[in-house]
Amino acid sequence: MMNKLDSMYMTEALKEARKAFDGDEVPVGAVIVYDGKIIARAHNQIKLLKDPTAHAEMIAITQAASYLANERLIKTAIYVTIEPCSMCAGALVLARVGRLVYGADDPKTGACGSVFNITDNKELNHRIKVEKGVLGKECALLLKEFFSTKRRGRLVA
Numbered sequence: 001m002m003n004k005l006d007s008m009y010m011t012e013a014l015k016e017a018r019k020a021f022d023g024d025e026v027p028v029g030a031v032i033v034y035d036g037k038i039i040a041r042a043h044n045q046i047k048l049l050k051d052p053t054a055h056a057e058m059i060a061i062t063q064a065a066s067y068l069a070n071e072r073l074i075k076t077a078i079y080v081t082i083e084p085c086s087m088c089a090g091a092l093v094l095a096r097v098g099r100l101v102y103g104a105d106d107p108k109t110g111a112c113g114s115v116f117n118i119t120d121n122k123e124l125n126h127r128i129k130v131e132k133g134v135l136g137k138e139c140a141l142l143l144k145e146f147f148s149t150k151r152r153g154r155l156v157a
Helices: 004-022 056-068 086-094 136-156
Strands: 029-034 037-043 076-082 099-104 129-132
Touching: 004 029, 004 037, 004 056, 004 076, 004 099, 004 136, 029 056, 037 056, 056 076, 056 086, 076 136, 099 136
Parallel strands: 076 099, 099 129
Antiparallel strands: 029 037, 029 076
């Protein structure tokens, strides 16, 4: 069940996703919250940085670790507009993030239940509480708009 705080923080993640959209990146945004405060904000910057690991979650993890001066992000929550991929889900587990809240499912590469379930794998040394579907329609719509614009662009060119 979505609460007001989850909705508020996901709205902030959506603002980040729109920055990615405006920069011609796949529109994914993330914020990390600690003790009721946003300590990291990021969006996909793969093309900009020419870095396949420059996903919103990865950049946000680095920012949060720097803010906390700790590689362990215990007692943090991350809000992401789409279900994290295997790379990002693995990094969230290694960082010991306490809670993951995401908007849209990713049936092609999602690693929090859709394709894999890295965040709740008993073989790993940490599991993350996952809440999905928070502002899911809004998150999915932004992705759909991005990819339909891309397809239209290819048809016109």
